[in-house]
Amino acid sequence: MATTADLVSNGNIHRHNQNIDTFKSDAYVRSGFNSHCNKHNGKANGGLDKRPFKESFDQAPLYVAVLTYVGFGVVTLFGYFRDFLRACGLEKCYLAQEREEQKDFVPLYQDFENFYTRNLYMRVRDNWNRPICSLPGPQFDLVERVSDDYNWTFRNTGKIIKNVINMGSYNYLGFAENNASFLTTVEDTTRQYGVGVCSTRQEMGNLDIHNELEDLVAKFLGVEDSMTFGMGFATNSMNIPALVGKGCLILSDELNHTSLVLGARLSGSTIRVFKHNNLQSLEKLLRDAIVHGQPRTHRPWKKILILVEGIYSMEGSVVRLPEIVALKKKYKAYLYLDEAHSIGAVGQTGRGVTEYFGLDPSDVDVMMGTFTKSFGAAGGYIAGKKELVDFLRTHSHSSVYATSMSPPVAKQILRVLKCIMGQDGTTVGIQRVRQLTENVRYFRQRLQEMGFIIYGNEDSPVVPLLLYMPGKVGAFAREMLKKNIGVVVVGFPATPITESRARFCLSAAHTRGMLDKVLNTLDDLGDCLSLKYSRHKRSIQDRTLRRNSVLNH
Amino acid sequence: MDVKGLKEYLSWLYYQYLLVTCSYVLEPWEQSIFNTVLFTVVTMVVYTAYVFIPIHTRLALEFFSGLFGGQHESTVAFMS
Numbered sequence: 001m002a003t004t005a006d007l008v009s010n011g012n013i014h015r016h017n018q019n020i021d022t023f024k025s026d027a028y029v030r031s032g033f034n035s036h037c038n039k040h041n042g043k044a045n046g047g048l049d050k051r052p053f054k055e056s057f058d059q060a061p062l063y064v065a066v067l068t069y070v071g072f073g074v075v076t077l078f079g080y081f082r083d084f085l086r087a088c089g090l091e092k093c094y095l096a097q098e099r100e101e102q103k104d105f106v107p108l109y110q111d112f113e114n115f116y117t118r119n120l121y122m123r124v125r126d127n128w129n130r131p132i133c134s135l136p137g138p139q140f141d142l143v144e145r146v147s148d149d150y151n152w153t154f155r156n157t158g159k160i161i162k163n164v165i166n167m168g169s170y171n172y173l174g175f176a177e178n179n180a181s182f183l184t185t186v187e188d189t190t191r192q193y194g195v196g197v198c199s200t201r202q203e204m205g206n207l208d209i210h211n212e213l214e215d216l217v218a219k220f221l222g223v224e225d226s227m228t229f230g231m232g233f234a235t236n237s238m239n240i241p242a243l244v245g246k247g248c249l250i251l252s253d254e255l256n257h258t259s260l261v262l263g264a265r266l267s268g269s270t271i272r273v274f275k276h277n278n279l280q281s282l283e284k285l286l287r288d289a290i291v292h293g294q295p296r297t298h299r300p301w302k303k304i305l306i307l308v309e310g311i312y313s314m315e316g317s318v319v320r321l322p323e324i325v326a327l328k329k330k331y332k333a334y335l336y337l338d339e340a341h342s343i344g345a346v347g348q349t350g351r352g353v354t355e356y357f358g359l360d361p362s363d364v365d366v367m368m369g370t371f372t373k374s375f376g377a378a379g380g381y382i383a384g385k386k387e388l389v390d391f392l393r394t395h396s397h398s399s400v401y402a403t404s405m406s407p408p409v410a411k412q413i414l415r416v417l418k419c420i421m422g423q424d425g426t427t428v429g430i431q432r433v434r435q436l437t438e439n440v441r442y443f444r445q446r447l448q449e450m451g452f453i454i455y456g457n458e459d460s461p462v463v464p465l466l467l468y469m470p471g472k473v474g475a476f477a478r479e480m481l482k483k484n485i486g487v488v489v490v491g492f493p494a495t496p497i498t499e500s501r502a503r504f505c506l507s508a509a510h511t512r513g514m515l516d517k518v519l520n521t522l523d524d525l526g527d528c529l530s531l532k533y534s535r536h537k538r539s540i541q542d543r544t545l546r547r548n549s550v551l552n553h
Numbered sequence: 554m555d556v557k558g559l560k561e562y563l564s565w566l567y568y569q570y571l572l573v574t575c576s577y578v579l580e581p582w583e584q585s586i587f588n589t590v591l592f593t594v595v596t597m598v599v600y601t602a603y604v605f606i607p608i609h610t611r612l613a614l615e616f617f618s619g620l621f622g623g624q625h626e627s628t629v630a631f632m633s
Contacts, residue, residue: 071575078583123578150580471575530569 316456344374
């Protein structure tokens with residue numbers, strides 16, 4: 001039976017715990033999972049039923065899907081029309097084409113695959129690849145550019161748009177900063193080591209600063225050892241082939257990042273995909289794998305590896321880690337957790353999804369993460385048991401062939417880790433983690449009240465706002481820039497064709513004033529572009545005034 | 554008459570139309586072609602409806618009333 005001291009130390013006093021106190025008799029039977037945890041961990045941690053896990057993926061009304069297809073249909077028709085004009089020669093083609101003599105050869109440029117790029121992406125291309133000319137902090141400066149020929153070429157006007165609110169950078173804890181007083185250690189390291197390493201990890205690129213960093217990362221995560229790499233994408237794509245090979249099975253989530261998919265494909269193992277965050281699908285695949293074994297020979301699989309991410313950046317959903325750990329223990333599989341977006345951003349002290357769910361870090365076999373997002377640096381790490389990391393030190397492609405991490409970058413990560421853990425003597429780190437949680441709750445709650453459709457978990461700092469129609473994607477990004485807010489919009493093929501979205505990444509460095517400005521602009525823009533599709537609207541506002549105010553610019 | 558408010562409302566409606574049919578991304582001459590084609594099609598539909606639907610409904614009603622009315626008369630003749 002949990003004592004009051006245990007309840008208080010948990011920090012998350014869920015209603016379930018309070019109910020336990022009212023049942024004073026010993027006849028109250030607690031679920032097996034919780035009592036097991038109490039025995040081994042000594043404190044009441046988040047069991048499967050204790051943490052309120054709120055995720056929502058609302059569906060828009062049917063007319064929205066119909067109109068989205070109508071919009072795509074119109075653009076496709078005009079795409080065919082323009083391609084016809086280009087083929088006839090009535091219009092100049094700006095893209096690469098074969099020479100006249102080569103027209104009968106095997107085609108070099110796949111016309112149909114580039115059809116979408118040529119005919120839709122080019123028309124709204126000015127919303128991506130915008131050149132930034134300052135630090136990507138909570139506010140940044142953009143180079144103003146215009147196009148005279150409908151986005152085929154751009155030219156800079158020479159002006160700079162200053163203090164654009166940054167809602168797109170992965171700057172979750174606000175450590176992308178250039179305050180000289182914070183960066184003194186990084187400056188000293190640059191003076192001492194320079195910037196380039198000029199070697200791979202196994203040859204001459206193993207600096208003492210790397211060893212210090214790896215020890216601190218292992219301590220931060222609560223595991224035995226860790227290894228760091230110079231590039232986050234390469235951490236996944238170069239280490240998964242070292243861990244699994246032919247004769248192994250990879251069970252990968254539907255919406256995994258390209259780096260995980262590339263690493264899985266490079267490894268040569270059999271890959272089976274389970275539906276996003278759907279544990280029935282995963283369990284079915286696991287059972288099939290164990291019962292039937294390898295495809296033709298029916299021998300048992302050498303290894304079964306489950307690939308999941310902590311936070312999925314396109315959906316904002318959080319992985320159901322307790323259930324997956326339970327499944328993995330039942331079926332004796334290995335778990336590879338990619339915490340690129342969740343390390344530093346979730347959890348009470350920023351230690352990622354294992355802390356968020358209250359699990360033991362040693363339950364996850366391979367913990368991977370990147371330093372690009374919450375740490376304001378570059379690179380990735382893999383952490384776990386000492387045998388695993390020692391194996392990777394010798395067998396990983398990254399350690400043998402890739403240049404190791406640059407010293408100032410490593411020092412920046414060290415400084416940030418010490419800040420988050422509180423080892424530098426201040427409470428700045430933990431304040432930032434709390435500020436991020438507060439910002440996330442406030443932002444998501446206000447957006448839901450306004451009536452937008454938001455995907456994902458309540459606690460995830462990635463907020464996808466659904467736009468659906470291709471016309472609105474371009475209009476939304478341009479209108480937001482006119483109001484001095486920079487957002488990232490995503491469409492097909494990164495998302496399903498009917499679900500284009502704008503993705504907001506919140507930061508601890510955003511002040512309440514900036515968030516309010518963004519929210520008010522979103523409110524006006526939502527009325528002007530009619531983006532408020534949610535059927536669960538809580539307040540009905542007067543729309544006529546707002547819609548006209550946005551048109552007057 | 555709030556002319557200015559009405560004009561703004563109409564321009565907002567036109568903006569919505571551009572966004573929903575994705576003509577917002579098209580170049581101006583393409584938008585003109587699309588608007589012309591759509592306007593022509595809608596006009597023809599309205600014209601066809603205006604000219605032919607009353608005639609068709611009248612003929613249909615006559616057909617069905619003739620069918621049931623004729624049956625009623627024959628049963629009456631049979632009874633008497």
